[in-house]
Amino acid sequence: MSTTVPVRLKVNGVKEEIDVQPRLLLVHALRDRLGLTGTHVGCDTSNCGACTVHLDGRAVKSCTVLAVQADGATVTTIEGMGSEDQLHPLQEAFWNDHGLQCGYCTPGMIMAAAGLLAENPNPTEEEVRHALEGNLCRCTGYHNIVRAVLDAAKTKSATVAQQQEVTA
Amino acid sequence: MSAGGPEAEIARIAAKAAHERDTAAAGIHVGQALRRKEDPRLITGRGRYVDDLTLPGTLWAALVRSPEAHARIVSIDSSQATERAGVHGVFTGQDMTNLQAPLPMAWGPPGVEVRNPPHWPLARDKVRYVGDPVAVVIGEDRYRVMDAVEDVLVEYEALPAVVDPEAALEEDAPLVHEELGTNKIHEWPLEGGDVEQGFAEAEVIVERRVVNHRTSGAPIEPRAVLADYRAGSVTVWSSTQIPHYTRLFLALMLGISEEKVRVIAPEVGGGFGAKLQIYGEEILIPWCSRRLGMPVKWVETRSEHMATSHHGRDQIAHVRMGAKRDGTITAWHVRILADMGAYNMFLTPLIPSLGAFVMGGCYAIPNVKTEIVGVFTNKMSTDAIRGAGRPEATHMVEVTLEQLAQELGMDRLELRRKNFIPEDAFPYQSATAVVYDSGDYEKTLARLLEHVDVDAFRREQEQARRQGTLRGLGFSTYTEICGLAPSRVAGPPIVGVQAGFWESAMVRVHNTGAVTVYTGSSPHGQGHETGFAQIAADRLGVDPSVVEVVHGDTGFGPEGRGTYGSRSLAVGGESVAQAANQVAAKAKLIVAHKLEAAPEDIELRDGKFAVRGSPDKGMSLADVAGEAYLGIDLPEGMQPGLEMTNFYEPENFVFPFGAHACMVEVDTETGKVDVVRYVAVDDCGPAINPMLIAGQVHGGIAHAIGQALYERIAYDENGQLVTGTFVDYALPTAAELPSFETDRTETPSPVNSLGVKGVGEAGTIAASAAVTNAVIDALRPLGITYINMPLTPMRVWEAIQEAQNGGAAA
Numbered sequence: 001m002s003t004t005v006p007v008r009l010k011v012n013g014v015k016e017e018i019d020v021q022p023r024l025l026l027v028h029a030l031r032d033r034l035g036l037t038g039t040h041v042g043c044d045t046s047n048c049g050a051c052t053v054h055l056d057g058r059a060v061k062s063c064t065v066l067a068v069q070a071d072g073a074t075v076t077t078i079e080g081m082g083s084e085d086q087l088h089p090l091q092e093a094f095w096n097d098h099g100l101q102c103g104y105c106t107p108g109m110i111m112a113a114a115g116l117l118a119e120n121p122n123p124t125e126e127e128v129r130h131a132l133e134g135n136l137c138r139c140t141g142y143h144n145i146v147r148a149v150l151d152a153a154k155t156k157s158a159t160v161a162q163q164q165e166v167t168a
Numbered sequence: 169m170s171a172g173g174p175e176a177e178i179a180r181i182a183a184k185a186a187h188e189r190d191t192a193a194a195g196i197h198v199g200q201a202l203r204r205k206e207d208p209r210l211i212t213g214r215g216r217y218v219d220d221l222t223l224p225g226t227l228w229a230a231l232v233r234s235p236e237a238h239a240r241i242v243s244i245d246s247s248q249a250t251e252r253a254g255v256h257g258v259f260t261g262q263d264m265t266n267l268q269a270p271l272p273m274a275w276g277p278p279g280v281e282v283r284n285p286p287h288w289p290l291a292r293d294k295v296r297y298v299g300d301p302v303a304v305v306i307g308e309d310r311y312r313v314m315d316a317v318e319d320v321l322v323e324y325e326a327l328p329a330v331v332d333p334e335a336a337l338e339e340d341a342p343l344v345h346e347e348l349g350t351n352k353i354h355e356w357p358l359e360g361g362d363v364e365q366g367f368a369e370a371e372v373i374v375e376r377r378v379v380n381h382r383t384s385g386a387p388i389e390p391r392a393v394l395a396d397y398r399a400g401s402v403t404v405w406s407s408t409q410i411p412h413y414t415r416l417f418l419a420l421m422l423g424i425s426e427e428k429v430r431v432i433a434p435e436v437g438g439g440f441g442a443k444l445q446i447y448g449e450e451i452l453i454p455w456c457s458r459r460l461g462m463p464v465k466w467v468e469t470r471s472e473h474m475a476t477s478h479h480g481r482d483q484i485a486h487v488r489m490g491a492k493r494d495g496t497i498t499a500w501h502v503r504i505l506a507d508m509g510a511y512n513m514f515l516t517p518l519i520p521s522l523g524a525f526v527m528g529g530c531y532a533i534p535n536v537k538t539e540i541v542g543v544f545t546n547k548m549s550t551d552a553i554r555g556a557g558r559p560e561a562t563h564m565v566e567v568t569l570e571q572l573a574q575e576l577g578m579d580r581l582e583l584r585r586k587n588f589i590p591e592d593a594f595p596y597q598s599a600t601a602v603v604y605d606s607g608d609y610e611k612t613l614a615r616l617l618e619h620v621d622v623d624a625f626r627r628e629q630e631q632a633r634r635q636g637t638l639r640g641l642g643f644s645t646y647t648e649i650c651g652l653a654p655s656r657v658a659g660p661p662i663v664g665v666q667a668g669f670w671e672s673a674m675v676r677v678h679n680t681g682a683v684t685v686y687t688g689s690s691p692h693g694q695g696h697e698t699g700f701a702q703i704a705a706d707r708l709g710v711d712p713s714v715v716e717v718v719h720g721d722t723g724f725g726p727e728g729r730g731t732y733g734s735r736s737l738a739v740g741g742e743s744v745a746q747a748a749n750q751v752a753a754k755a756k757l758i759v760a761h762k763l764e765a766a767p768e769d770i771e772l773r774d775g776k777f778a779v780r781g782s783p784d785k786g787m788s789l790a791d792v793a794g795e796a797y798l799g800i801d802l803p804e805g806m807q808p809g810l811e812m813t814n815f816y817e818p819e820n821f822v823f824p825f826g827a828h829a830c831m832v833e834v835d836t837e838t839g840k841v842d843v844v845r846y847v848a849v850d851d852c853g854p855a856i857n858p859m860l861i862a863g864q865v866h867g868g869i870a871h872a873i874g875q876a877l878y879e880r881i882a883y884d885e886n887g888q889l890v891t892g893t894f895v896d897y898a899l900p901t902a903a904e905l906p907s908f909e910t911d912r913t914e915t916p917s918p919v920n921s922l923g924v925k926g927v928g929e930a931g932t933i934a935a936s937a938a939v940t941n942a943v944i945d946a947l948r949p950l951g952i953t954y955i956n957m958p959l960t961p962m963r964v965w966e967a968i969q970e971a972q973n974g975g976a977a978a
Contacts, residue, residue, distance in 0.1 A: 024311070038213020040217070044470045045470065045894055098862070101695070103437065125907070138386055141868075
């Protein structure tokens with residue numbers, strides 16, 4: 001177990017090179033090696049989704065990916081989604097709609113929801129609920145999370161429509 | 169200046185403000201659905217939970233836990249583990265004999281013997297449940313320390329395990345604690361009126377065996393502890409709801425003077441009661457840090473959480489409800505066997521008693537008796553989980569009442585109305601030894617029925633049934649007891665918790681008029697930083713954006729009691745209001761002095777302390793703070809500075825209430841239950857922030873739907889935990905739950921100046937009965953009249969099979 005393997009990643013736009021134990025999970029590489037503690041761990045069976053990040057643009061649970069598997073990949077974590085000055089529409093919607101309480105599941109929820117909206121920009125409530133099935137929240141009963149995702153979808157399509165209008 | 173000087177004058181003006189109930193109603197910020205001040209850091213990944221914190225040189229801890237439910241520890245061989253590279257130490261219970269006391273159990277009801285064997289952070293001699301820790305391994309790496317755990321060889325001599333609480337009371341049952349000679353912990357009764365007489369007057373009696381199964385709190389953040397012992401002082405970061413109690417017991421158990429112990433609950437990722445505890449790991453990890461002279465961190469895995477963070481519920485109750493033919497309930501008798509697991513933890517045996525104080529629910533039942541027997545078994549301990557005793561009580565009274573309605577052939581809402589405590593009877597002396605502060609149960613039910621058309625539902629239900637689909641509608645009208653609590657009742661004299669239940673606040677105005685509020689309550693998602701800021705802002709004439717609420721750090725602010733029992737707003741928030749009133753009172757004296765007006769003529773208007781009738785004559789809080797800190801021209805005898813500390817002791821509990829309705833659809837082929845609609849009308853007094861209330865209600869309902877339909881902690885007959893991960897323990901997901909329809913009525917509490925009641929647990933307390941009643945309503949056409957939770961597809965399918973096979977056991 002003492003051998004390490006070099007891994008190259010691009011995380012939130014920054015190139016990273018780290019030497020890792022082959023068994024190191026991506027989530028621990030992000031948290032313990034790169035200091036990106038916004039990605040959380042809530043279970044040990046890949047049920048809770050608190051660790052969801054984007055790997056080459058797709059939402060994945062970073063507790064089911066080895067860091068070595070991510071070699072050469074582009075990773076986006078919650079820290080790369082927006083800043084306090086310029087929030088991502090999902091972050092704004094979670095704030096507006098009280099889509100979080102303790103905040104622990106929130107980064108994973110936002111990343112999973114972003115994954116959904118990338119594939120399906122105008123989901124129905126039913127589609128949002130099913131898309132978030134892999135992300136557990138104990139505080140909100142999901143009511144306001146679902147509302148936030150639907151509201152973010154509206155804002156995003158409004159933004160896109162506006163941009164199209166400008167370019168037209 | 170009147171006799172007594174400025175201090176007395178400040179107290180007089182502040183007290184007057186507290187009695188002016190219109191303060192809250194006239195609030196600018198109170199009552200608004202303000203976006204949370206907590207959220208910017210949380211939605212950007214900049215929250216700091218315990219596992220996010222690492223100090224230079226931090227070592228990792230992992231625990232060696234018992235795979236046996238009941239066994240004698242024959243030997244522990246840690247030599248192989250110790251030899252691993254990077255391992256700094258392996259410690260067992262025998263290494264920890266320098267602890268000054270065992271883990272605390274805080275309940276000692278007057279006149280009741282509660283058997284309380286010692287409970288140590290690491291087991292000594294015997295293990296008593298699967299997961300009981302026997303050793304701790306400390307090493308340099310999160311993964312390698314787990315490898316080393318595998319190398320600790322523990323030899324066990326297995327003993328017969330007792331898992332079933334009823335079997336635990338049998339003569340020849342294995343003893344969890346041999347030295348006690350019995351598994352029985354205690355017997356605790358509460359009787360009001362005369363139930364025997366009540367049953368003698370009854371014309372109809374309904375009896376049921378109500379099982380309220382074991383559940384897990386399951387916050388998404390597992391527990392975590394980071395400890396840093398240096399030069400006689402220790403700082404401990406713990407994911408806890410009660411940092412001040414954690415400090416107290418760290419000091420007592422480790423033998424460190426209390427001022428040298430600092431406990432910080434940083435961002436806490438949910439609690440639900442599971443973090444209202446003094447856990448062995450919270451003592452063990454600081455002990456290891458002291459022993460090794462290095463910071464040590466331990467983070468619970470989810471599997472550890474399911475096995476070793478305390479569970480909730482687990483009661484078997486025999487209930488009897490007696491009534492006249494006209495529906496008047498004459499007697500209500502509940503006998504509870506409560507499975508406490510292997511050890512008494514912080515409040516373990518108390519929990520069922522909390523339900524007893526509201527066992528009569530929102531009904532004027534003259535004769536109510538609750539008898540509780542607590543028993544040890546070879547399982548994890550139970551303790552407070554969201555609602556703590558009151559969900560069980562509500563479930564019993566609300567489900568049994570609908571059973572009674574069926575028996576009487578009476579409409580269940582009519583039966584409720586017949587027995588409701590009338591609105592003009594408050595404050596109401598219940599048969600269960602408490603005084604309900606305020607209520608208007610007719611009003612919430614009437615509001616519920618504005619949203620739920622029962623007749624229309626009945627028509628749809630009938631139509632659906634003809635098409636082969638079973639639908640059901642269930643109700644729950646509840647009240648609960650929260651806002652813990654008046655110390656003279658909840659404390660040693662009556663309920664018997666060996667503690668006071670006040671809460672503290674300190675309001676500090678800075679030089680610029682910015683404000684810091686220190687609260688002794690310790691939130692973990694509730695939104696205190698926002699709600700408390702709204703309360704303080706209105707009283708000081710500032711915007712909530714310049715009010716910072718500091719919590720969860722014993723290094724700052726006054727002593728506190730923490731967050732549990734839906735107490736934070738009704739007790740902690742009221743303390744903030746009172747401290748802010750005291751600051752405002754001092755500000756008024758300063759303004760009166762500066763502007764040469766009478767203190768009575770100074771009022772807060774448009775962000776200024778202004779002279780009544782001369783709106784242009786006034787000072788902002790910043791102006792006042794400037795004078796207070798300059799300190800050269802203050803009223804005679806007044807100290808400089810502008811901050812006040814308040815300790816608020818409530819005169820009574822508060823009793824929120826409401827009416828919930830649940831509609832379900834049952835798939836008869838699979839037994840699967842779907843919640844189609846859930847409507848909740850709750851009354852927790854006037855809103856400080858209605859958005860936060862709705863959030864609490866949503867989460868509370870989801871928690872109870874989870875228990876009613878999906879979640880169950882299950883052990884096999886050998887005491888092996890069979891629901892040890894989120895694969896087997898089914899927390900509801902977004903796909904299982906509906907959107908909730910919520911509404912509120914506002915009946916102020918006379919107990920506090922805000923008029924508020926708690927709402928953190930109300931949804932959980934109300935909802936399991938509404939769901940269960942709905943499922944029974946759906947299944948009734950099949951001849952099923954009663955069913956216990958959890959209403960999993962298997963349980964419901966079996967009930968259907970049994971009913972279709974003419975009652976033969978499935």
